[in-house]
Amino acid sequence: MSRSRGFFQACTAIVICVLVAEFTAAMAKTAILITVDQSGRGNFTKIQNAIDAVPDNNLEEVFIAVKPGIYREKVTVPANKPYITISGRRSSDTIITWNDSRNTYNSATLAVLASDFVGRYLTIQNGFGAGAQAVALRVSGDRVSFTACRFLGHQDTLLDDIGRHYYKSCYIEGATDFICGNGASLFENCHLHSVSDSVGTITAQRRESPSENTGFVFMGCKITGINSAVLGRPWGAFSRVVFGFTYMSDVILPEGWDNWQDPSKQSTVYYGQYRCYGKGANPSRRVPWSFSNMTTQEAAPFFSKTFIGAAHWLRPLPTNFKRAFASKP
Structure with a gap:
């Protein structure tokens, strides 16, 4: 040649x-624009009906605009319906709520099983309360992001199940293991609030082998609560959770972490802290099996969107819309 x-x-x-x-x-x-409005002035009055209208194996961007209201429904985004965005105007007035407590995987008010999903300005609530696993949001798709949303529950509020996920400026409330699962997820500028009557547990990450590139990273977040809490405990033997540049109020107990009554996991978990601040952030009394003073070199792989490969899949909001329906189904 x-x-x-x-x-x-x-x-x-x-x-x-x-x-x-x-x-x-x-x-x-x-994007194709679908409007959900309880007053009947949109394409649909229920969010699930709007999702059901998206073709299977969809390849087009679909933007579901949800008008303010309290939507009492259990919502699922099936695995064969990617590229959907569900967006409210403000999380305070666009609320999806249910009160199921069957188990961790089937109780979710909103279950996102599809990849390439975006959620914006929504409150997602499981109102069951204490006493059982009652998930508000389950995320089991890859390349999923949520911005300015609120997730409200008690036990297992956010099941960050599998896949790569990004949460920005979200509020997450719960008491027991209220951020759990085996996703590879970055939480940026989020507010975590424990409502436990005793000792709350913020995370229960389920990484089960050192070969899994999963874990929860909290960057620039804030932790508050009404009593006391620990940062996490290991659902999986190789559980991995890292907090950086995060404000921790005195709700966080000095030891920071719990071994879930299984000392054998102390040698396999990876629990880290880097440049955190506040009364609950003091590293001097953390459990000795945590990385309470990560070096800059140790922290570098975690505190950027590179951890979840987000540069390749976070996409901009659509600026042009085409309507999918001429009349209300």
């Missing part, structure tokens, strides 16, 4: 890559 021919082929490949990238970006800015 001549140098000129090789150069031409390389240039052609570059041009094709650029065109594909531009086409993908353009597609991401246009």
Whole structure:
């Protein structure tokens, strides 16, 4: 092959890559608009009906705009319906609520099983209360993000099950293991609030082997509560949770972590803390099997979106919309 021919082929490949990238970006800015309005002035009055209207194996961006209201329904985004966004205007007035308590995996008020899902400005609540696993949000899809949402529950509020997830400026409330699962997830600028009557447990991460690239990372967050709490306990033997640049009120007990009555896990878990502050952040009395004073080198792999590969899948909000329905089904 001549140098000129090789150069031409390389240039052609570059041009094709650029065109594909531009086409993908353009597609991401246009979405099918579906409106949910309890007053009847939208396409649907229930959120689940709007999701059901999305074709199976969907490849188009779908933006479900939910008007203010309290939506008393159990909602599932099936695995074969990707590229859906559900967005309210403000989390305080766009509320999805239910009170199921069957078990951790089936009790969720909102279950996101699809990949490439976005949630914005929503309150998702499981109102069952104490006494059983009662999940508000289950996330079992890959490349899922939530922005400015509130997740309210008591036990297992947020089941961050599997996949890569990003939570930004969210409020998460609960008492027992209220952020749990085996996702690879970054929580940025989130507020975690313990409502336990005794000792709350914020996380129960389920990483089960050192080969799993999963774990919960909290960056620039805030922790408050009404009594006392620990940062986490190991659902899985290789549980991994790291807090950085996070304000911890005195709700956090000095020891910081709990071994869930299984000392054997102390040698396999990875519980870290880096440049946190507040009365509950003092590393001097943390359990000796945690990394209470991570070095900058130890912290570097965690405290960026690279941890979840988000540069490749976080997408911008659509700026153009096309309507999917001419009349109300």
